[in-house]
Amino acid sequence: MHAVVLLKQILDWELPPRKFRIDQETKRPPDGLAPALLGPFEQNALELAIQLKETGVVERVTALLAGPPGAADALRKALAVRCDDAVHIVVEAPDLHDPSQTAELLLAAIRRLEPPELVLAGRQAGDWDHGQVGHLVAERLRWPVLGLVWQVERIDGRLLAWRSGVYGSEQFAVRLPAVMTVTSHSSLRLRMGNVMDLMAANRKPITTWTPEELGLGPEELAAAGRLELADVWVPEVERHCELIEAEDPAEAVAALLDRLEELKLLKRPA
Amino acid sequence: MNDVLAAEATREVQWEVTTAMVVVMYASMGIALLVFGYGIWRLFRVWRLGRRAAVWNRLGARLRRMLAAIAQATVLRRRLPGFMHALIFYGWWVLLGATCVVFIDHDLGLRIMQGAFYLVFQSLIVDLFGALVLLGLGIAFYRRYVMRPQQLEHREPADALLLGSILLIVLTGFALEGIRIAATDDPWANWSPIGAVTSLSLGRLANDAALTRAYPWFWLTHLLLWHVLLAALPFTKFVHVFTSPLNVFFSDPGPAKGVVEPTDFTAEAVRLGINAPADMTWRQLFSLDACTECGRCEAVCPAHAAGKPLSPKRVILDLRDGIRAAGANAGPLAGGVIAPEALWACTTCRACEEVCPVAIEHVPLIVGMRQNLAMEQAAVPTRVGEMVANLEAREHPFRGASSGRTDWMEGLPVQELDSIEEAGDLDVVYWIGCAAAFDERAQQIARALVSVLLHAGVRFAVLASKERCTGDPARRTGNEYHYDLLARSNVETLEGAGVTRILTHCPHCLQQLRHEYRAFGGRYEVVHHSEFVSSLIEQGRVRLAPGARERVTFHDPCYLGRYNDVFEAPRRILDVLPTERVEMPRSRSESFCCGAGGGHAFYEDDDGGEKISGIRAREAAATGATTVVTGCPFCLTMLESGARTLTAEQGPPLRARDFVELVADALDSKGSGPA
Amino acid sequence: MIIAATWESGGLGQAGREVLGAAVRLGAALGDDVAFAALGMAAVDAAAEAGGCGAARAFALEGDYAASGAEGAIASLAELARELEARAVLLAADEQGGEIGPRLAERLSGTAVTHATSVEVADGRLLWTRPVFGGKAFAAVTAHVEPVVATLRRGAFSSAEAMGGAAAVETRQVPVTDGAVELIGSEEPQSGVALEDAAVIVAGGGGLGSGEAFAELEELAGLLGGAVGASLVAVDSGWAAPERQVGLTGKVVSPDLYFAIGISGASQHLAGIGGAKAVVAVNTDPDAPIFNTAKLGVVMDWKKFVPVLIEELRRAAP
């Protein structure tokens, strides 16, 4: 079975709010504000793909990414943890905001690949935070989709998947071919990869396609657009915190409980 | 005794001994030599498994180190056991010398055992040293079986047997001498005072004839024991009488200490750390056989003291035994013969190496095995993995850091280095390092140092956002590949900016920039801020205002002291400040690690045990100091968190500060230094 | 027509009220009627209640919609939306809403807007606001193609109010799907207070260091009559169950009192606690960003602080 894992590099999500800025011209963070990194849920999806390869559920994994030239780093990483192939749809900045356009690009690429039976995506890319691409890809392929998955096994021709539901974890059997979006889980921390694989990854080829090569020139891409980004702004946050000054835990507890009572936030049981 | 050093003075060798006994003696000697040879060959086979190692450079330094070792310099640092060892050690060599003299005189027929030499050396000196060996053995037995120090808990029967046979050899030696003196009325008896006393006491026990009859049996026992000892030598830790001095000769002669051997990632078959004997150099394999099992390394190891599953001695001995047992196939060493928890517990503080009397280098072995865990097995603690991912992504090791590289200098008139021309006009380039950039506590060190530099009119600039992590935390955790990338890009930046003189407040950056970047073509003059500020003070460029005296104690950072031999500069600074400096019991080269080294600032081992920083903070508080001063941003945060664990009974609240913060506080703001 | 849809288990709950409230106000601005659709077992009750809160029409879509993942819900909502010629379908932005929203929009040839925090009408177009970059910024977006299927963040919209009147509940069956996705089993819903409804939340993060530590938070929460929350790091480390996660990709909560213990205060976490009346932070790092949001802060190791707090509360308790 061939699996495709959809990756994206996003602006370092650990950048603190007070450092965050938006360039009004491009409606994006200015270049060089922070490094671009493989998003955390994409890391989880990649790890799940590799685990499925290790457990024999899939035979081959292709990492597919749409993004600027520099985003190839994420594909190198994918190759370093033993993805078999890497495909880069080179999109010049500014990055795509509209999940419909992103899905269209990825779909065009998926259709050119050896037909996959499983497509894995992160639950949501931590830049625009839409959480749509996996679902749109599935819907346009007319494939079933299951979101927020964190474990997958094979049972008689179908996949058995564990996902996070509203009230707790749920188990679903999913017919193939299918799309799954992956959420974080303690078992899905992206592995480090050994240095041999890391060095080998630097020598492996990455297939690159431009949107035009995929039949999605500016016009076609615009036609696939659904969402318009009207404005982006950074909210003002006022901050004031009253620190409880006490070295001793007992004092600190007493002081805190007093303050909470004064602020009517907590009633100490009599 | 009138003709004091009578020319004819000598004694008869093999007195009263039958030919049969002589034959037996030579036969046993032959066997002993064969067994000895076999034992050495067995060891040699193991040493040959290793890679090549350079051991002939810096010959002078090597010889000096070896002579110092022979003079028992390191051994004697520890009083009682040192004294004990020195007694046995010197005595052993003198007695061995005496045996050689007999061999030369009797077997080679060169009559040297005569006259003054016979009397002074062969009789008097040998006699006295024999007595000293006895004293040493007495202490050894007392320590081993009465005092029972913890580091000697692995009492092996072989040890007792060997100590016992040395004892018997010396005792039978004296008995022989005593009998001979008693029975022959040796005119030179007084040159052998112990022998003379023995002869008197033996004389009381039996008559001359009986003694003379017993003599050959004593003689045979004496020599057979000798042969047993000789044969057993290569099979026991006592082989160290040969391997130790050689190991000291082969060991890293400096001057740079603890530099990790670079990995050649362009090689056809890249060797990723140590996992099999063939991954070690022959001298590393040899060093395992030099261990005397003295346990000093274990006694000073901070990880061991904190109850972590690491003993540097066990690392050496387990490697030795594992490799002896399985030869070339021994392994996996990293994570197998040596447990991963042990390897990850090491702070790379080098306390073990500093104290090891035979110059065994534990840290390169530990880091080598970590390299294998990290690079080949990709098996590292979660936090180490996160740290490396962070280095890869953000080029600094602080996960979740909420600052940028240049935040610390906000509002300070600090110049950024842009061009090579500029570099020429500067006194120094100030290397900030990641701690002061990303750790908000450590930022204060940089701000304090800048205020001192400005006050003293030093012309300096910073690389600002062009700096990357030096790679130290990657290298010390065995992630040499990531280190390699960082080191190369930093050298490129420094070369590109024409930097030659660097100032840093971080001992880890110091070690990298001063020593470890050389392998990547980076050669710079690098000073630690203690050296730099201390010379500014000497030049009268820093004016200090008087202030209230405070009791402080200085914590020597491992990478400043043991790695870079900077012990006095920070103390000189403290001594001109209004401080009363007291020392902790463990200081200077014996300093006890804060717990941060070896990448530990970025990961805690969850294997229980106490916090090393807490132990050190307690020690600092016990001096009565209210501030523990240091010169490393990592020590600073460690000591600060250690101080938070102190309870009221353990002393008044303890602050942790960098000395330059004290200097900055004491600056006389009314006048700055010369313009 | 504007459709508001929910899938709550026990009648019209807080999430449903908020979605309905947003629909009612949007309908008023556009001059459109509001239809309310409730999915699931208790659908009829919820639909009936909605009829009294401004919904012109109320639908109960009955059947086990969850058995097919979101497929049954999507199919029945799509049918309804087509029939009513809906201009917008509003859903709650929870795990289920995230599954339904994008595909429903796609089936209606419309546009999905996820995690909306407000909507206004400008020049006849709907302008949606949603957090981006982990809550560090907000974006205003409009759809080129309608209908819009929007998922609404909890706590961002005020609830619908009872205004009398009633709508007849029309009951329909959720269609049986082809079974491409089939529910095999699920965890029993946790007993105790749901995070979203808790008045007090004791949340732990990466600083806790172990699963055992969460047992202490459990005890503290019990004493305060609250629930336990967690950061993503704590969930990822396996110390807390995923449904305990608070934040951008977890629950959005609005307690009176939120204890953030060993939580650094990343924007993605703060995105879930904007509705808290007061945050109390316990963190060893005085520079942790959580102190920018907290009302009260204690710079201390939780291992020292929490046991004493528990002790004190236990002593005070009868």
Ligand SMILES: Cc1cc2nc3c(=O)[nH]c(=O)nc-3n(C[C@H](O)[C@H](O)[C@H](O)COP(=O)(O)OP(=O)(O)OC[C@H]3O[C@@H](n4cnc5c(N)ncnc54)[C@H](O)[C@@H]3O)c2cc1C
């Ligand atoms: C798209 C996206 C979505 C995300 N969604 C979420 C989300 O929904 N919810 C969420 O929480 N995160 C989310 N994150 C992750 C988020 O960015 C942070 O990584 C995460 O919130 C950090 O969790 P933490 O503060 O618990 O852990 P850490 O960053 O590890 O912080 C631990 C804190 O504990 C303190 N500490 C350590 N030891 C002690 C002690 N002994 N006593 C007291 N304090 C101590 C430390 O000082 C530190 O501040 C998301 C990220 C992305 C990119």
Ligand code: SF4
């Ligand atoms: S370097 Fe320090 S921590 Fe490591 S083994 Fe030696 S003494 Fe122990």
Ligand code: SF4
């Ligand atoms: S390694 Fe050195 S210090 Fe440690 S036991 Fe062996 S000889 Fe002693």
